[in-house]
Each structure stands twice: as C-alpha cells, then as structure tokens.
Amino acid sequence: MAGRWFEGFSEGEVIEHATRRTVTETDNVLYTTMTMNPAAIHLDHDYSSKTEFGKPLVNSVFTLGLVVGLSVGDTTLGTTVGNLGFEDVKFPKPVFHGDTIRAETEVLARRESKSRPTQGIVTFVHRGFNQRGEVVCECRRLALMMKAPA
Incomplete structure (x- = not known):
C-alpha cells in the first residue's frame, strides 16, 4: 500500500x-477538448500569439489534476475513501507546453470522523x-482517509 493511513x-x-x-501540447489539447472547453487561449496558436502570453496556456483544470495526481502515490493511494472537496484553488503563474511540474503537499489539519469511527479527515x-x-497551482483538499486496520 503506497498511501498512508490517517x-x-x-x-x-x-x-x-x-x-x-x-x-x-498533446496533454493540453486532449484534456481541453475532452472536457468541452473551446477557449481559443488553449487551442489556437494564432489567437494565443496575440495575447499577453504569446502562446497557448495549459488548461488550469489539467494543471490542478496533475498537481494532485503527483501527490497520490505518497499520500492517498489505496488509503482514501474519497475526496470531500477542493477549496481556495489558485493559479498564480501560467503553465505552458514544455513546462515541467513538481509538487509538494503540506498537511494542514487532521481530525477523526465523527460519524465513521474507522476513518478520519x-x-x-x-x-x-x-x-x-514558481508556484503555478495551489489548493486545499479535504480527503476522507481510512485508519489503519486494527
């Protein structure tokens, strides 16, 4: 089990x-089109060349998913019941094709579940x-986690 218990x-x-x-670029085009986001800033090089960025931006929801995904193996793989929510999502810098993303996770809080004695948040x-x-994404995530088996 790669993830950690509560x-x-x-x-x-x-x-x-x-x-x-x-x-x-393939990541961005596939994700953007699969999620039905037709924004030219993600898909149209000509349009994007005339923006302040000069090139297409990577879809921010892809960036969010990637950052959380990079954390899963060290945190919740096989030990989470599910996500309870995402809060305070920020994208302080844009992501472009060719950028290499790394992630870190801070444990802000933890508490036992009041209704589920074998789990915690x-x-x-x-x-x-x-x-x-440069920070390109930051979010707070609440996860319902399993406690270690007795």
Whole structure:
C-alpha cells in the first residue's frame, strides 16, 4: 500500500513528491477538448500569439489534476475513501507546453470522523511548481482517509 493511513499524517509536515512531469501540447489539447472547453487561449496558436502570453496556456483544470495526481502515490493511494472537496484553488503563474511540474503537499489539519469511527479527515495543501520554482497551482483538499486496520 503506497498511501498512508490517517494516523500516518502529522499536522505541519511537508511531503516533497519525487515524481515530476513535463506537460505536452498533446496533454493540453486532449484534456481541453475532452472536457468541452473551446477557449481559443488553449487551442489556437494564432489567437494565443496575440495575447499577453504569446502562446497557448495549459488548461488550469489539467494543471490542478496533475498537481494532485503527483501527490497520490505518497499520500492517498489505496488509503482514501474519497475526496470531500477542493477549496481556495489558485493559479498564480501560467503553465505552458514544455513546462515541467513538481509538487509538494503540506498537511494542514487532521481530525477523526465523527460519524465513521474507522476513518478520519485530512486537510492537505497541494502546491505545484514549474521548473523555475514558481508556484503555478495551489489548493486545499479535504480527503476522507481510512485508519489503519486494527
């Protein structure tokens, strides 16, 4: 089991995730079209060349999914019941094709579930960084986690 049980998390700890991923144009085009987002800023090089960015932006929801996905192996793989929500999602810097994203997770809080004695709730803050160390995504995530078997 790669993920941690509820008891394995400590408030204030920061987990640096070793896996990194370079975002490709194919990632952006597939994700954007599969989710029915026709925004030219993601798909149209000519249009994007005339914006302040000068090139297409990677879909921010893809970026969010990637940052959370990079964290799963070290945190919740096989030990989560499910996500309870995402809060305070921010994208302070854009992501472009060719950027390499890495992630870290801070454990903000944890508490036992009042209604489920074998589970607890962990509040994570996930941060994604580009190859220049700039924060490109940050979010707070609440996860319902299993406790270790008795």
